[in-house]
Amino acid sequence: MEREILSTKQKALIINLDDTKYGTFAEIGGGQEVARAFFQAGGASGTIAKTISAYDKTYSDYYYDSKDKERYVSEARLKKMLSHEYNEMLSILAEKARPDQRFFVFANTVETISFKKDNQGNGWLGVKFELSQRGAPNEVVVHVRLKENDSLLQQQTLGTLGVNLIWACYNHTSTPNTFLQSLLDNLDTDRVEITMARMTGPDLQWLDNRLLGVQLVKNGMTPAVMFDRYGNVQQPSDMLYRKNVLAFRGSFRPITYVNLDMLKTSYAIFKTDEDYSRDSTISLCEITLNNLMSEGEFHERDFLDRVDLLNHMGQHVMISKFREYYKLVDYFGRFKLKKLRIVIGYPTFEKVFDPVYYTDLRGEILEAFGSLFPNNMKFYIYPMLDKSTGNLLHSQDLNLSPELRCLYDYLLSTRKIIDIKNAKKEWLSITSNEVLRLMQEGDRRWEAMVPKHVREIVKQRCLFDYKCDD
Structure with missing residues (x-):
């Protein structure tokens, strides 16, 4: 009624x-x-x-x-x-x-x-x-x-x-x-x-106040909410004001060795900035609302499980409604950040350069990139394994049209794009979907694909439909 x-x-x-x-x-x-x-x-x-x-x-x-x-x-x-x-x-x-x-x-x-x-x-x-x-x-x-x-x-x-x-x-x-x-x-x-x-x-x-937060986003009452590393709901402007922020978007269902390596390698690059300060720097794992919805429904337990795992890794968590990265960056612009770095995988970064995602904008991809690359923003690009050759694909391997190659070259020369060169090659074939499939089938090979503490929590609490022993 x-x-x-x-x-x-x-x-x-x-x-x-x-x-x-x-x-x-x-x-x-x-x-x-x-x-x-x-x-x-x-x-x-x-x-x-x-x-x-x-x-x-x-x-x-x-x-x-x-x-x-x-x-x-x-x-x-x-x-x-x-x-x-x-x-x-x-x-x-x-x-x-x-x-x-x-x-x-x-x-x-x-x-x-x-x-x-x-x-x-x-x-x-x-x-x-x-x-x-x-x-x-x-x-x-x-x-x-x-x-x-x-x-x-x-x-x-x-x-x-x-x-x-x-x-x-x-x-x-x-x-x-x-x-x-x-x-x-x-x-x-x-x-x-x-x-x-x-x-x-x-x-x-x-x-559970975390559910209140995600409902605010789901109801369209705010575009994003944040939780600190202890799982407490936080006001974004208080959490981010004058901070250096490393943001990482993913499903984290569950967290794999690849996720962990993306965070570690990108943070190591961030630390090389001249004015880096540990006290003023936070890493933030972002999950889109669309990623939380299964067949149009929001499953509270699944959401809380993901937040719990990220908190166990010492990560702050953000839930947002933003599908496009330029909208995410524009949102961060509210909070007077010192620096913003976004770590992104090669396949996703390839989509960032696809003009089809910007046809609703009057200025199309140029308008989007104007929002995507303010002065304080850089992308860290995590490589992909080319299974046919066994080589790593970095940003320079993108298949771009001549006009987009010019745009890419400019961003690369101004260090708006930085490739991660020291990724662990042996982990690059791991995907969350594969881990989830093995887990739900009772195939123990998944255990070698996730960090130890993640494996222990999943097995103790039967997360993500893992078949616990009776």
Whole structure:
């Protein structure tokens, strides 16, 4: 049955008329539009205990105990706002609260577009809320990217989004995908992008936040999500800001010796850059949403297994909707990276030079390559084994037309393309599809094609339809 979408005013009024919910609204940087929505709906005295906007930085630091040099629009600041306001509610109101009353705090810290329109509007929104009277609180945090080109429009969007978030916390926590979809009720993705969502608390322990992330991409609410090497959902701009990034796209089903060699050899080249710094460099394994879909369906367990294996290798993980590499590079351009390096296999790189993939662009392949090769971007090309000759094929072996050969020569001479010369030739015949086939047939030859720790985890947990011994 199709879900009924209530108006923002209807949601606020229903919450206002439910006198078991009582809370504080703390909003910084984008007006007080969420509290305003509840006031305008009517009956707000039954819902609103306090509203505050500590807009001045000194006031904000005073109330929210900022001894660290953190950004004001950050998850850390949002969490301090939620904790401070919730603890204050308990200390002032707990003894006087009715037995059926449940406290909540809504908070946001936002940067809207400036008068000069030279910044990107974004913000953090969160709710700390009780689902049972005086029960331990749960917490939901989201990060948003505000896409409208006017600060007043962005404030209106924040008001609607805040009401949707509070509504979802009390009505949709048992159905996470509905929770996410409801955040855009009476909004659309032309106005706002939900780049990250995280849900924690005693009533939400069953939920895996990694699945929330991939559902955001699947729902078209954001083009990509990221997880750190520990499997935690991360806001991409925080994870990538001023970093050197080595990105590697693959299926990783499962991880093979070839995957491992591609990472090791490309990272070794990256380390030779003059200003290389280990602390400011991360490697990132990317899986496209299309790769996660089997016959049009998304299999949660398969996705989580792949992320777990990559995390065991110490890798950060990215899930994206980008099929074309130029769109992936364009996305990375949001985050002020120092350097971007993408490791790519010879067969895939051959497709990058195929004009058929760019016919939908007015400038065709030249337009795509303009996005694909910004100043800070280079491709590392991993060779392919020519089975007929036993030789390795490098980028210079591409069969290109004369006009594309000129383009290739320019990119090669400017070191936008760098061949990996020290690949392990004995591993180049290994493919994930072959490993998967052998694994599912019970043929133990697959065990010699994957790293030891991958082999052990696959066998212990019966991953990828591996036939475990009873």
